[in-house]
Structure formats: C-alpha cells, structure tokens
Amino acid sequence: MPRPTTPGYFASHWRSLDYFNLYRLTLAAALVFSGLLFSTSDLFRQSANGRFQSYAFAYLMIAALFVLGIRARWPGFQIQLTAHITADIVLFMLMMSTSEQLASGLGLLLAISIASGGLVGSGRLTLLYAAMASIAVLLQHGFSILGGGQGMDSFFQVGLLCAGYFAIGLLAHALTLRALRSERLAQQQAGELALLNRINAVAIENSPDGLLAIRGDGIIRHASPRALALLGITAAAVPGITRLEDCSPELARMSQQMQPGTTFTLNTAAAQLRVRCIPLETPDDSRVLVLEDQSQAEQAAQRLKLAALGRLTANIAHEIRNPLSAISHAAQLLGEETHDTAQIRLTGIIENNARRLDRLVEEVLTLNRRDRLHPVSFDAAALGLLVDELRQTEEIPADAVIIDMPDSLHFQFDSDHLRQIVWNLMRNAWRFSRKQAGSLRIGAQMQGSNMQIEIGDDGPGVASEHQDKLFEPFFTTDAQGTGLGLFLARELAEANHAALSYVPGNGGARFRLALRGGE
Structure with a gap:
C-alpha cells in the first residue's frame, strides 16, 4: 500500500x-x-x-x-x-x-x-x-x-x-x-526526459521505417516492431542478449561491411529493404540501421504522381471539352454538306478521334469525382439489368454473355461507379475475346458477408510481363485505347471500399471485384 x-x-x-x-x-x-x-x-x-x-x-x-x-x-x-x-x-x-x-x-x-x-x-x-x-x-x-x-x-x-x-x-x-x-x-528534467522518451517510443513504434540499434559486437540494443516485421522475425528480440546474426545473418554480415552513411539493398520474405547505417559515436561502436520498405516508397511516389496528374488532367479536360465539341460539330456539318468520298472519309476520321478524346475527357472527369459516393442497393436482378444494358450499348450479342449469379445476391455500391467499372471490364473483355457464343462470362458469388463479381473472356489473356502494369494510368496495348479504363475502374472500386484485381490463369483474362455484401 x-x-x-x-x-x-x-x-x-x-x-x-x-x-x-x-x-x-x-x-x-x-x-x-x-x-x-x-x-x-x-x-x-x-x-x-x-x-x-x-x-x-x-x-x-x-x-x-x-x-x-x-x-x-x-x-x-x-x-x-x-x-x-x-x-x-x-x-x-x-x-x-x-x-x-x-x-x-x-x-x-x-x-x-x-x-x-x-x-x-x-x-x-x-x-x-x-x-x-x-x-x-x-x-x-x-x-x-x-x-x-x-x-x-x-x-x-x-x-x-x-x-x-x-x-x-x-x-x-x-x-x-x-x-x-x-x-x-x-x-x-526527469519529467521532461520521461516525456521525451515516451515521444520517442511512440514515434519509433509508428514509424513506417524499421529501426535497429546494435552494438559493435552485433548485440541488438533495440529493435522496433516495424523492423522485426520487415525482417520477417516472429520471435521477440531481447535487448542486450539477442544477436543480430541469429535473427538475420545476411543483414549482420552486410552491416559489418558497411561504412557510415552508405546504403545497401536487402531482400527478405516480407519486403525489399533499403538499409542505411547511422553511427552513434559511442565507446562500444553502436550504430542504428534504418530499414526502409522500397515498395512503400514507390507507392508514396506513385500516389504523389497520380495526385499531380489528376489535378493537371482535370484542368486540361475542362479546357479541352468546349473546343472539342466545336470540332466535332464542325466535322458533322462538313460531312452533311459534302458528297466527295475522300472528304467524307476525312470528316469520319475527325469525328472518330473527337469521340475518342471526348471519352478520355469523360474518364478523367469521372476519376476526379470518385469520392462523391451515393451508394444504392443492388441484387441479382438489378445487376443483370445493368449487364444487359451495357451489352446492348457495346452491341454485344446476347448469346455471347453467360451470366451466373445467385438469387440471394445483395450489396451496396454507387450506381454510376459500378456502371463505369462493369462497362470498362465488359468492353475490354469483348475487344480481346473470340467474339462468339459464350465468349464473356460474368459470375457473382457470396462468401459470408462478402461477395465477388468476376468478368472473364476466352481471349489470349494478358502477357505475364504486362500483368504488373495493368492498372497503371495510360498503359495500354491497344492503339485505340486511352490507358485509363482499368486505372479508373480500380480507383472507383477503392472509393467504394472494394478491390479490383486481375486473376491470373489459363483461358483468357479474368478480373475480380471483391466487396462487402449487404444484409
């Protein structure tokens, strides 16, 4: 007491x-x-x-x-x-x-x-x-x-x-x-030191980088939870007792050869790491190893690039839309007033490219409106009507699409966003399919409170070297494509707390939209 x-x-x-x-x-x-x-x-x-x-x-x-x-x-x-x-x-x-x-x-x-x-x-x-x-x-x-x-x-x-x-x-x-x-x-001073220690502990535990403090003889003095996770170490490291070579022999070997201020790359089961060495200038030759997850750094750079790109393209899109409408209208008038075959062909080229630019502008503007959510309820009948409407828009024969979904299907999603996602996936699937009966397969299934929608085709599929770039903006293998369709579809899916992914396998391309189902 x-x-x-x-x-x-x-x-x-x-x-x-x-x-x-x-x-x-x-x-x-x-x-x-x-x-x-x-x-x-x-x-x-x-x-x-x-x-x-x-x-x-x-x-x-x-x-x-x-x-x-x-x-x-x-x-x-x-x-x-x-x-x-x-x-x-x-x-x-x-x-x-x-x-x-x-x-x-x-x-x-x-x-x-x-x-x-x-x-x-x-x-x-x-x-x-x-x-x-x-x-x-x-x-x-x-x-x-x-x-x-x-x-x-x-x-x-x-x-x-x-x-x-x-x-x-x-x-x-x-x-x-x-x-x-x-x-x-x-x-x-003791109170300030205790507060500073707590601040340092919170900063270290919440840092995206892992921190390892080791002595000159290889004994671990401190290991942050993030560092252990990046190294794939499940056992707890006891400060002052555990040796680095017992946890990560390769890191221990490379750290002994490092000069202060230098960096090297280390591949672990959890991530690809960039390791920096910072000396502490203590009598026991202690030093701090900073472990940076390269994938996170790349993702952060990608997010910054996409944010800047989004602002730029949105401004450009607004400026392009008005003159684009004027060009398209002028081409239509020229096509109506002339009977020369060459001029009709040229005006057709102008109209086709104007429509392509207009679709690109619409996709960019849709991307910048992805956070404006108005979720509504969908069931099997509503999803079937949406698929049928998009099939008619793309002039896909009825027997070319096979739909398989349970009657108990029920989920919440923004209707405009779901329309854009399914339209992009169906349009790509039909473009690369064999264009015959049963070429497109659309299925949905419930897994507890979650559900999945899959859209596949019977085409040649996606080459392995292109699979990692599928959802990057402006990446396309089609000369007529904008390169924004799949990128836009994934962004809209994430805005609705869903995930769009490519499912590798044989027999065509298959994309999966995973989301939480409704009650």
Missing part, C-alpha cells in the same frame, strides 16, 4: 526525516548505555545519575515512537520535524542539568539536531529552532549558576555556543535552499 503524501514535500523529505530519527535512536541508545556504564563515577552530580538514565531512556522511547509517525506520515511533515527538534532541546537540557561536565558536549550535540532540522525541513523554521535552543541553553545555564554549579564567567562560553546555533542554522538554510533548487530542477 503506498504511503500518503504531504502537499509541498517530496518523498525525499520523509526519507531524510527517517534517517535523522535513526541517528536520534542511535544517540539515545548510546546515552542510555553511557548512563549505565558511568553510574558509579563522579561524572554526574550527587544522586543525579538516576535522573540522567531516566531522561536518556525517555529520549530513546520518544525516538522509537516517532518511527511510527514517520511510517504513517501523520501528522504532517513540518509538525513531526518540529516535535523532533523540540524533544531534542527539552531532553538535552534536562540531561545537561545532571552534569556540568556533560553540558558542553550535549550542547554541541544539540547543534547537530539544529543543522539536521534545517537540512531535512528545506530551511523552514531553522532560525526558530536555533532561537529555541539558545533560550533553553541560557535558561539551563542560568539555573546552574543559581544552584551554585558554575560561575558568571561561563556565560561567554554559552554565548559562543548560542552564536554557533544561529550560524549553523543560517548555513543549513542556505545549503537547503540550494539543494532544494537542485532537486526541483532534477525532477523537472
């Missing part, structure tokens, strides 16, 4: 008070033993030895009781400290009254209590303790003179002792204030 705290005082104050009371217990035990040892000597006044032993034993009992108060931390710190000093002053004065020979020595011991009270109590009430001790010493000395034990000339010695109390009190006050400032500064 934690001990209660006292406002305005640190735990170190209570520890110091505990040590001070331990000194008082030891001193009280020594005084009790001294009283017993010199009970028959002439050290004490006549018949005063018994009183000295009683006072010493009372001092020991009071110090023992103070232990309980310190442990309970009740009453408050300043009250307990004042009670300690007051008990010392009273009992020391009583013991000094039993022997003139011990009076000077006990007076010096009282100076230790005053100094300790000033140091333990952060300099508070130190001068009060010195004044209380001085008054008590003067009163005791005065009663001793009245009793005939000492002469008037001994007041000078007592005055020096009282001046010493005040000097010790002032010195303890100054030293305590300095120590207190140092303690507060240390606690403030």
Whole structure:
C-alpha cells in the first residue's frame, strides 16, 4: 500500500526525516548505555545519575515512537520535524542539568539536531529552532549558576555556543535552499526526459521505417516492431542478449561491411529493404540501421504522381471539352454538306478521334469525382439489368454473355461507379475475346458477408510481363485505347471500399471485384 503524501514535500523529505530519527535512536541508545556504564563515577552530580538514565531512556522511547509517525506520515511533515527538534532541546537540557561536565558536549550535540532540522525541513523554521535552543541553553545555564554549579564567567562560553546555533542554522538554510533548487530542477528534467522518451517510443513504434540499434559486437540494443516485421522475425528480440546474426545473418554480415552513411539493398520474405547505417559515436561502436520498405516508397511516389496528374488532367479536360465539341460539330456539318468520298472519309476520321478524346475527357472527369459516393442497393436482378444494358450499348450479342449469379445476391455500391467499372471490364473483355457464343462470362458469388463479381473472356489473356502494369494510368496495348479504363475502374472500386484485381490463369483474362455484401 503506498504511503500518503504531504502537499509541498517530496518523498525525499520523509526519507531524510527517517534517517535523522535513526541517528536520534542511535544517540539515545548510546546515552542510555553511557548512563549505565558511568553510574558509579563522579561524572554526574550527587544522586543525579538516576535522573540522567531516566531522561536518556525517555529520549530513546520518544525516538522509537516517532518511527511510527514517520511510517504513517501523520501528522504532517513540518509538525513531526518540529516535535523532533523540540524533544531534542527539552531532553538535552534536562540531561545537561545532571552534569556540568556533560553540558558542553550535549550542547554541541544539540547543534547537530539544529543543522539536521534545517537540512531535512528545506530551511523552514531553522532560525526558530536555533532561537529555541539558545533560550533553553541560557535558561539551563542560568539555573546552574543559581544552584551554585558554575560561575558568571561561563556565560561567554554559552554565548559562543548560542552564536554557533544561529550560524549553523543560517548555513543549513542556505545549503537547503540550494539543494532544494537542485532537486526541483532534477525532477523537472526527469519529467521532461520521461516525456521525451515516451515521444520517442511512440514515434519509433509508428514509424513506417524499421529501426535497429546494435552494438559493435552485433548485440541488438533495440529493435522496433516495424523492423522485426520487415525482417520477417516472429520471435521477440531481447535487448542486450539477442544477436543480430541469429535473427538475420545476411543483414549482420552486410552491416559489418558497411561504412557510415552508405546504403545497401536487402531482400527478405516480407519486403525489399533499403538499409542505411547511422553511427552513434559511442565507446562500444553502436550504430542504428534504418530499414526502409522500397515498395512503400514507390507507392508514396506513385500516389504523389497520380495526385499531380489528376489535378493537371482535370484542368486540361475542362479546357479541352468546349473546343472539342466545336470540332466535332464542325466535322458533322462538313460531312452533311459534302458528297466527295475522300472528304467524307476525312470528316469520319475527325469525328472518330473527337469521340475518342471526348471519352478520355469523360474518364478523367469521372476519376476526379470518385469520392462523391451515393451508394444504392443492388441484387441479382438489378445487376443483370445493368449487364444487359451495357451489352446492348457495346452491341454485344446476347448469346455471347453467360451470366451466373445467385438469387440471394445483395450489396451496396454507387450506381454510376459500378456502371463505369462493369462497362470498362465488359468492353475490354469483348475487344480481346473470340467474339462468339459464350465468349464473356460474368459470375457473382457470396462468401459470408462478402461477395465477388468476376468478368472473364476466352481471349489470349494478358502477357505475364504486362500483368504488373495493368492498372497503371495510360498503359495500354491497344492503339485505340486511352490507358485509363482499368486505372479508373480500380480507383472507383477503392472509393467504394472494394478491390479490383486481375486473376491470373489459363483461358483468357479474368478480373475480380471483391466487396462487402449487404444484409
């Protein structure tokens, strides 16, 4: 159970008070033993030895009781400290009254209590303790003179002792204030250091790069979770014990050969990594290895490129649409007014290319509207009507399309986005198919709460060297294509929290749209 705290005082104050009371217990035990040892000597006044032993034993009992108060931390710190000093002053004065020979020595011991009270109590009430001790010493000395034990000339010695109390009190006050400032500064810096450590820990754990700190002998000093994941290490790395070569022998070998500031590439089961070495300039030759996932860097660069490309093409598209409409309209008028075969062919070329540019502009504008979602419910009948409508638009024969989907099909999707995705996939499938009965296969199936829509053809399929570039913008193998169809379809799918992918295999090309189904 934690001990209660006292406002305005640190735990170190209570520890110091505990040590001070331990000194008082030891001193009280020594005084009790001294009283017993010199009970028959002439050290004490006549018949005063018994009183000295009683006072010493009372001092020991009071110090023992103070232990309980310190442990309970009740009453408050300043009250307990004042009670300690007051008990010392009273009992020391009583013991000094039993022997003139011990009076000077006990007076010096009282100076230790005053100094300790000033140091333990952060300099508070130190001068009060010195004044209380001085008054008590003067009163005791005065009663001793009245009793005939000492002469008037001994007041000078007592005055020096009282001046010493005040000097010790002032010195303890100054030293305590300095120590207190140092303690507060240390606690403030400790708090800032702890906060900085927490910030560093959060930054390291959430960094997209992995960080490995290793000593010169290959012992891991720190390994971030991201670094272990990139290296494909499932076991926990124990700092100061685990060796890097036990986790990644290739990385350990290459890191020993690296010069500070250089980089090298490391292939792991999880990723392709770019490794940088940063020396820490410590006696044990420690260094930090920064593991960067190349695929993420490439994806980030791709996203920046696509964002810039999207803004540029959107602006261009808006500027192109009006003059493009004028060109298309002028070509139609020329075609209607002329009967020359060559001119009709030229105007046809103009119209075909104008339509191609208009389709490109429409795809670019659709791409920039992909975040404007208006999801609606689809079932098997609605999806079948959409496929039939797009089949008629592309003039695909009815027997060329085979549709297979369960009656329980149900999902949510933006209708315009789904139309654009299915249209692009069906148009590409028909373009590269054999254009015969059953050339296009459209299927859908439910898998728990998820569902998949697949569109395939019986064409030659996609070459293996082109599969990784299918969804890149402006990549096309068709001279009449824009290269934006599949890229646009994937972007629209992701906007609806779905995933469009190419399914490799034999017997034509097959694309899969995976999404979460509705209830």
